[in-house]
Amino acid sequence: MAARTSVARAVRQLSSTAAAARRPSPFMCQRWAAQASQQQRLFSVSAALREKKYTEDHEWIEMSSDGKTCTLGISTYAAKALGDVVYIELPQIEMDVSEGDAIGAVESVKSASDILTPVSGTVAEVNSELEEKPANINKDPEGAAWIAKITVAGEPGGKMMSAEEYAEFTEDG
Amino acid sequence: MCQAQRVFGRRLCTIGDTTGARRRSSSLWTDWASAPAAPSPHDKLIPRRRHMLRSFRIGSAVRSTTPGRSADRIYSSFTEKLANPAHRLQSYVSSSHDPYLNLSIEDHILHNTPADSTVLFLYVNRPCVVIGRNQNPWTEVNLAILNAARGTHSPKDSEPPGIGSMDLVRRRSGGGAVFHDEGNLNWSIKCPRGDFTRDKHAEMVVRALRKMGIERARVNTRHDIVLDQGHERHVSDAQDTHQTPYTVPEGELPRPLKVSGSAYKLTRQHALHHATLLLSSPNLHIIPQYLRSPAKEFIQAHGVESVSSPVANIGLDVQPFQQHLQAEFATMYAELGTPSIVETVGDDYLNMPEIRKGYDELQTEDWIWSQTPAFSLTLDSKDDIGIQMKVHHGAIKSLDFENLDLRDETRTALRTALVGLKLHEIRNWASFLQCRMPSWDKSLVPVAQRLDQLLPVPELPKR
Structure with missing residues (x-):
């Protein structure tokens, strides 16, 4: 059920990305293709472990199929709450990060938040497209506007929520 | 030249302010616009306990009000008092005019007070230009005259009087470039994240201003405080902090003059709202010179660009207004009790290692220059x-x-x-x-x- 929700979300992300982007980007299509194949493999491993998880600070993480890398971003809820994002300070590649560290920051009109990592490891990749187009965070925060990929060195710490739990958490908040 | 064409998705396109182009008015001031975002070392777990026994002298005013306490108690650290869960309402004023120190104390307050506490902090800085965390000093600041003002040449008659040495400060929060001097009161409120709204504390400041006879003050749609310039008096609800008898419809002349600009920092538990308040700046006429860079039109930059607004002085003295604002704060939060701490902090707080660390970081060349977005x-x-x-x-x-x-x-x-x-x-x-x-x-x-x-x-x- 959770996996089906994720696939549905990936499809929504594709359509919203395509609508939002001024020109179709081969980069994005490839990314989606990679995500889709990853989704398929999820079923053969453990759906619970690979499922997108959310933190109380409104970040999401998603483990790669081999469990070595996680992709990190901010939630749609957070992106809406922040308003129009004008700058994203990305972490530096190869930076070692510890669970709970601020690895970057999102600046929006008159308000900003740190981006915290719930998992320790090393920054493997950053979404440098966000340097040019920070507003992408408002368009597709849980898809094309991911922030960083981290080679993980351990399990995520702190409270991690499933999409359903997170939806409840943000309704309560 | 249309500035929007040469910026990359910056604030110009997104905020509801006029055009973002710098107006060629003599009274310009840039905006503390957006918000604070600082992966500060304090975001990590604060080793509070370790510092409890630090020998640190607190203000004499406090000692006199706490007779009979043990020496340990008297010399206990500022951090310990900040963190005391019983202190749900705290109020501080700084006697220091050092912008680096005041920003470090503010950061320390943000990260060391109980999650459910509300804290007022007031400070006045010596003349300085303060840029936002994600700004470019080469485009936002006229760096050549900062240097000139430092005395590398003899002052000429044509130069602005009374400024002397000027600091360039990159704060940890976001937003635009501002000019501070002794006529500008910086007010800062830390409150629980759940209680936060962008307007509530600007409204508090407007109430304090109106009690001092500034009836044209109101909060505008950008959460800043302006003075309405309308010529005719209309009927208006005196309790409405978003309208005055002199309000004209948005976009119509005469344009309101900005007197206070806000910025926010949000963490999981806390929200910080800090803002400037131009009470009686003697330098209003020369502020634009400092905030206009000759390189701006040649630089294409990521990051945050300031938005200029015409500004004015409110015309009140800093000292008496400070007291009125503290009183308004106590009234607003009367249900939390009287402020359990009302204290003056000052230059000696630099002796606290945590504050010293933040103070030193703010002055490193890497922070001031290399933090500049590409x-x-x-x-x-x-x-x-x-x-x-x-x-x-x-x-x-x-x-x-x-x-x-x-x-x-x-x-x-x-x-x-x-x-x-x-x-x-x-x-x-x-x-x-x-x-x-x-x-x-x-x-x-x-x-x-x-x-x-x-x-x-x-x-x-x-x-």
């Missing part, structure tokens, strides 16, 4: 020196030439000398290039002169 300086070949320089993390990443006067070997030598170098390490282009270039090419003279004009790096005072 940018490129483009000087075309038709009417300029024909060079494009790209800068990432404050270091020169690439140099491209359209300048036909420069020989190939000179171009190669320039690249060798400059690429990879931190831009702030070059204090004087002419002498730097003369030292670093294997052979001096006369065609470099105008290049060095132009770069000196556009990319000055003033010496920062060692304090």
Whole structure:
């Protein structure tokens, strides 16, 4: 059920990305293709472990199929709450990060938040497209506007929520 | 020139302010606009307990109000008092005018008070220009006159009076560039994240202003405080902090004058709202000179661009207004009890290692210069020196030439000398290039002169 929700979300992300982007980007299509194949493999491993998880600070993480890398971003809820994002300070590649560290920051009109990592490891990749187009965070925060990929060195710490739990958490908040 | 065309998705396009273009009015002031975002070391777990026994002298006022307490108690640290869960309402005022110290104390308050506490902190800085965390000092600040004001030459009659040495400060929060001086009161409120709204504390300040007879003050749609300039008096609800008898419909003249600009920082538990308040600045007329950069039109930058607004002084003295604001704060939060701490902090707080650490970090060259978001300086070949320089993390990443006067070997030598170098390490282009270039090419003279004009790096005072 959770996996089906994720696939549905990936499809929504594709359509919203395509609508939002001024020109179709081969980069994005490839990314989606990679995500889709990853989704398929999820079923053969453990759906619970690979499922997108959310933190109380409104970040999401998603483990790669081999469990070595996680992709990190901010939630749609957070992106809406922040308003129009004008700058994203990305972490530096190869930076070692510890669970709970601020690895970057999102600046929006008159308000900003740190981006915290719930998992320790090393920054493997950053979404440098966000340097040019920070507003992408408002368009597709849980898809094309991911922030960083981290080679993980351990399990995520702190409270991690499933999409359903997170939806409840943000309704309560 | 349409500025929106040469910025990359920056605030110009997104905020509801006029055009974002700098108005050529004599009363300009840039905006503390957006918000604070600082991966500060304090975001990590604070080793509070470890510092509890630190010998640290608190203000004499407190000692006199707490007779009979043990010496340990008297000398217990500021941090311990901040963190006491019983202290749900706290109020501080700084006697220091050091912008680096006041910002460090503010950061310390943000990260060390109980999640459910509400804290007022008031401070006044000596003249300085404060830029947002994600701003470019070369585009936001007239760096050459900061340097001049530091006394590298004798002041001329034409120069603004009374400024003296000027600090350049990059704060940890986001937003735009502002000018501070002794007539500007900085007010800062930390409250629980759940209680936070963008307007509630600006409304509190408006109530305090109105009690002092400033009936034209209101909160505008951008959460700033303005003075309405309407000529006719209309009927208006005196309790409405978003309207005055002189409010004219948005966009119509006369335009309200801005007196306070806000910025916010949100963490999981806390929200910080800090803002300026122009009470009685003696420098209003020269503020635009400091906040207008000659390089701005040649630099394409990521990050946050300031939005200018015409400004005014409110016309109140800082000291009495401070007390009124503290009283308004106590009234607003009366249900939390009377402020359990009302205290003056000052220069001696620099003795606290945590505050000292933040203070030192704010003054490092890496923070002030290299934190600048990526940018490129483009000087075309038709009417300029024909060079494009790209800068990432404050270091020169690439140099491209359209300048036909420069020989190939000179171009190669320039690249060798400059690429990879931190831009702030070059204090004087002419002498730097003369030292670093294997052979001096006369065609470099105008290049060095132009770069000196556009990319000055003033010496920062060692304090």
